Amino acid sequence: MMERSLSGIGASQGVAIGPARLIAERVLVVKPRTIPLKNIPAELERFARAIEQTAVAIKKIQLKANKLTATHQAEIFEVHLSLLQDPMLVDRTREYIRTQRINADYALLQALQEYQKLFNELGDETLQDRLVDVKDVGKRLIEFIQGYKRTNPFKFQTPGILLAHNLTPSDTIHLDRNKVLGVATELGGIGSHTAILTRALGIPAVVGVPRLLASCSENETIIVNGASGEVVLRPKQKTIHRYTLKQQAIARFEHSLRPLVDxxxxxxxxxxxxxxxxxxxxxxxxxxxxxxxxxxxxxxxxxxxxxxxxxxxxxxxxxxxxxxxxxxxxxxxxxxxxxxxxxxxxxxxxxxxxxxxxxxxxxxxxxxxxxxxxxxxxxxxxxxxxxxxxxxxxxxxxxxxxxxxxxxxxxxxxxxxxxxxxxxxxxxxxxxxxxxxxxxxxxxxxxxxxxxxxxxxxxxxxxxxxxxxxxxxxxxxxxxxxxxxxxxxxxxxxxxxxxxxxxxxxxxxxxxxxxxxxxxxxxxxxxxxxxxxxxxxxxxxxxxxxxxxxxxxxxxxxxxxxxxxxxxxxxxxxxxxxxxxx
Amino acid sequence: MGKKKQLATCKVSILNRLGLHARPANQLVRMAARFDAELTLIRDDLRVNGKSIMGVLMLQAEQGAELMLEAEGIDAERLLEAVVQLVADRFNEEQPGEVT
CATH class of the missing domain: 3.20.20.60 (Phosphoenolpyruvate-binding domains)
Structure with a gap:
């Protein structure tokens, strides 16, 4: 395979060289199960608990988002919280659990699909954005119902460069600067959560790189140049050498500043x-x-x-x-x-x-x-x-x-x-x-x-x-x-x-x-x-x-x-x- | 009056420049949730539950849109009064140039 260079937006300066770690989105599996009549109250309870847990999770993210960014981005979480009270979603799910005697996650999925159908019929672009919110909240609810615990996907065993489609505010908060050498994402701009947080942590990052995930495989060596916005895939030895020198120059510069402390x-x-x-x-x-x-x-x-x-x-x-x-x-x-x-x-x-x-x-x-x-x-x-x-x-x-x-x-x-x-x-x-x-x-x-x-x-x-x-x-x-x-x-x-x-x-x-x-x-x-x-x-x-x-x-x-x-x-x-x- | 079930209706038109976008819609459902009565919002032939955030958003009511309100329950009249007030106050949020 040939060396290839993709360009995006330099979000946080510095050079990172290391193995790619691709963060894939987890696919949810929801299957219908019949619930015996006597277990229906317990199933409703499971749903109620999931709502509470989701609300807590959203509030946590909201709090961190509030700290990290200005008002407007954090506001969308208010809509997420209201969704958890939305009768079209919540009451309907409960109704399905009772009448169809099915598991809560499957009942919820049906309610979500009805929503999706309605939105698609109305077919307006801004509404499509709202559908993303419905899906986001729905996904979290289903995870809680299924008792799936979101692990921190950024806990790498060995250091690497994180590649993702997009990082949500709740994702970026988990970045560990010892394991994440660099970050590159397909979405995001200079003012995105990813950009702000990587800068704060001093992790080199490039955002807004089109077709990043499709162009790269797990563990391949890649280079992220946070100043130029360049991502180099499968670099030749010569390229690696060039960037290593650059890295050393930056390190020397930062090192040279150290004696200034006193x-x-x-x-x-x-x-x-x-x-x-x-x-x-x-x-x-x-x-x-x-x-x-x-x-x-x-x-x-x-x-x-x-x-x-x-x-x-x-x-x-x-x-x-x-x-x-x-x-x-x-x-x-x-x-x-x-x-x-x-x-x-x-x-x-x-x-x-x-x-x-x-x-x-x-x-x-x-x-x-x-x-x-x-x-x-x-x-x-x-x-x-x-x-x-x-x-x-x-x-x-x-x-x-x-x-x-x-x-x-x-x-x-x-x-x-x-x-x-x-x-x-x-x-x-x-x-x-x-x-x-x-x-x-x-x-x-x-x-x-x-x-x-x-x-x-x-x-x-x-x-x-x-x-x-x-x-x-x-x-x-x-x-x-x-x-x-x-x-x-x-x-x-x-x-x-x-x-x-x-x-x-x-x-x-x-x-x-x-x-x-x-x-x-x-x-x-x-x-x-x-x-x-x-x-x-x-x-x-x-x-x-x-x-x-x-x-x-x-x-x-x-x-x-x-x-x-x-x-x-x-x-x-x-x-x-x-x-x-x- | 007392605890009798009421049925109340009225008509409003949306005044704020950006219409019923996410934040005002959110304010509306949060407020409606504090009342016992059911609230239905009607725009042309689309009827939605006034306590459902996504329902309200589906109306896509822009500035000038006319909505029919229906409330049913023991505090239906008070609920409508509150909604009318919120709409008249432009959801307390006219900020020029703002995009949500």
Missing amino acids: LPAQTRDGKRIHLLCNIELPEEAADVKAIGADGIGLFRTEYLFLSKNKLPSEMTQATEYLKAAKTLKPLPVTFRTFDLGGDKLPADLVVEREDNPFLGYRAIRVSLDKPRLFKAQLHAILRASIHGNVRLMFPMISTLQELLEAKELLEEAREELRKKKIPFDEQMPVGMMVETPAAVMLSDELARHVDFFSIGTNDLTQYALAADRGNLQVSHIYNQLDPSVLRLIALTVKNGHAAGIPVGLCGNLASDPLATILLIGLEVDDLSMAPSILPEIKNIIRSISWRGLRALGRQALRLNSYEEVRHFAAQLLEQWVEEIPY
Whole structure:
């Protein structure tokens, strides 16, 4: 057999070489059996139990999907849950069990087939998508009725490259990075679950490869090139050799970054830039120290409000915050008060559906509207402050009044603790996120009331360009390197520095190696990013000279388009940093 | 009134831009499930169970579609009132540019 190359979409960079492991879909076998009359109640019970088990399984997936992706993808699971209550499916199945005296799985299969027939008669394409949902839920139900336990198909005995038609969110969650060398799938795009998760795990992956499974057999050697999107089947020795060299170059590069852990993030001419991490869970706090970061620039607190069914108490919160503060000590931990609303709302906080949730009831607006909830969090952060280097910041400030009100509530919270003789750090720095164009325009005024600014480029870009990056029709307008966003950043820095406060940046832009030199040129004082990217960013900073960068920053501000900025940034990077071998 | 069985009917037209797609359909059946009464939705000659998610989706009711509602049971009238309200509120979800 000849060497052959298929191309797809590079989803997670890196090169993997290894034996193919094909994940086939399991075929369900459902046969009719007659159930004796006396066993009918037990059969109905078996069906009822399967429904419960399926509901639990769906909720689990939903929870993980919620964590991994934005709102809309997780929503389909709500429809799946409703399907489990659907009388056309459930009542009918029960009826068949009773009247035909047949086994539950066969009764269900009949109900499913009736559904399919109806849908086919109506013959609309969007309905066909819904039929996929019916089948998905039906399959799970049948598996539970039959007592079949889904094993983790990705538990390989020996390491290999996983090939599948498509990976569902529930599949990808099981990927073991020690056994799965690489991933290639027939479906999926750059924003798919597979792409997001493999990137997070650092597994090379290519998605959207047509006819992948048909072109490849189990155990054949294949190569996955996650940067180029190429999948090589049955590679010649020469090809394997070439890719092995590439793999080694990448490994050497990553290895070369390792000694950086103990070195400070400073330019060749001695300008120190603070590199911090954004984290979502307290467990991640330990990693922050291990990779040589200067602290946590953004500790998102939403998880506490979203993962449990009820709102967290002051003590629950204090325990979590304290853990992080102690772990990081003496490095700073910046807690951002909850940014709920928009697309994230706890179950307990019932809020009316909004026409424009991102222009609606969220973040500081919810906090000021629910002072008790807010103060419980302020108390908890204050309590933690005595045990480490704690900083606090408010999200989504768009008016001076909001900031003053938030600070007033903070002062009340301090006073309440003083009365109870609970110690806290009286000097705890208090800052705010700059993530609305309004805050940028008022930043000279706002800067007089806070100890630091942190620019949130994700929201700032969305609000400045009035483009939702989740909306495919306009997402091309959403660019954090847009000249308008750069100017907003520059103005914030200027006003912050004029008032004598440091200005950091904690949006996605801080995690983009392309942007690093520009941001330093714009005089941003610290960058807070995803922990995985920090060594690479530190490497860039240690390769550059601070002298002359400000002039380059000003030059960038005069560029006319996102493309020009990108090109400019890429040239800067090339000039200073050795080629990255991906 | 008391615990007497009621039969109630009314007509609604769908107002939200994207019609009865997955999320509003889901809201509708979840709400209907809280009532005792049976709910039937009728569009032309297609009759579906208003408590069945797939049934409601099968109507493929787009913006402007007219539906006949029939409810039967002790709380039939209250059920219809709730449905009418939900439809009038556009399922609380008019978000421009959104595709589900």
